Amino acid sequence: MNNLEGESLINDATGLLALQFATAIVVRKQVPTLSDGILTFAWLVAAGIGLGLLVGWIVYWIECRINDGPIEIALSILTPYAAYLAAEKVHASGVLAVVACGLFLSRRSVSFFSPQVRIQGWSVWESLNFILNGLVFVLIGLQLSAIRASIREYNLAVLLLDGAVFSVLLILLRLVWVFPGAGVSWLVRTRLLRQRNESPPSLRQIFVTGWTGMRGVVSLARHWRFRLS
Numbered sequence: 001m002n003n004l005e006g007e008s009l010i011n012d013a014t015g016l017l018a019l020q021f022a023t024a025i026v027v028r029k030q031v032p033t034l035s036d037g038i039l040t041f042a043w044l045v046a047a048g049i050g051l052g053l054l055v056g057w058i059v060y061w062i063e064c065r066i067n068d069g070p071i072e073i074a075l076s077i078l079t080p081y082a083a084y085l086a087a088e089k090v091h092a093s094g095v096l097a098v099v100a101c102g103l104f105l106s107r108r109s110v111s112f113f114s115p116q117v118r119i120q121g122w123s124v125w126e127s128l129n130f131i132l133n134g135l136v137f138v139l140i141g142l143q144l145s146a147i148r149a150s151i152r153e154y155n156l157a158v159l160l161l162d163g164a165v166f167s168v169l170l171i172l173l174r175l176v177w178v179f180p181g182a183g184v185s186w187l188v189r190t191r192l193l194r195q196r197n198e199s200p201p202s203l204r205q206i207f208v209t210g211w212t213g214m215r216g217v218v219s220l221a222r223h224w225r226f227r228l229s
Helices: 002-028 034-063 069-089 094-111 115-141 144-150 156-192 203-211 217-228
Strands: none
Touching (some): 034 069, 069 115, 156 203
16 A cells, blocks of 8 residues: 555656646647656656655744644644645645655654644544545546537547557556566665565566556546646
């Protein structure tokens, strides 16, 4: 599960990069180069993580100076939005900024969150997570009528065939990438990081990882927002 969640974070940066380049090609008729891609990807990741850590440090400084449950919970709700919007303002990865900020604060939360506030905050965030995920998928579903109207002139059999072929190609492409990628990752951990006691991943494990690729609300929400913009 940790591997899939970590993969989804990198997918966010690469998705932003692909969207930015596609927009440049279609709107401005510009063809990006390999160096542009590397530099842009590095900026998305580095700036996103840097701004997330900066916002986390500011929130940590504030949290150490207050001791009020409702205020601390309200601040914990506003913090990820602050990190996300700050990163989006400079065209960096907002999701990576939120994750970096969250990891920074979670490692230090024991020093400024009392047990009572921690229990209250967990309950609030569980409820918000359920509501927001449901709301996003509902909003995405509302686009179905517009999508159906735009493809009404196409034959249903052709659409089903195109969708099946496209899905199979994506799944095969992912599996082709995951198998050598898992081997390279194992070599890095055992040779460079000196984790000698780690056994190589089995073919079954790699297949499961390739088949269960993260397809979460972030990618769908970003696609929905792009359609509305």
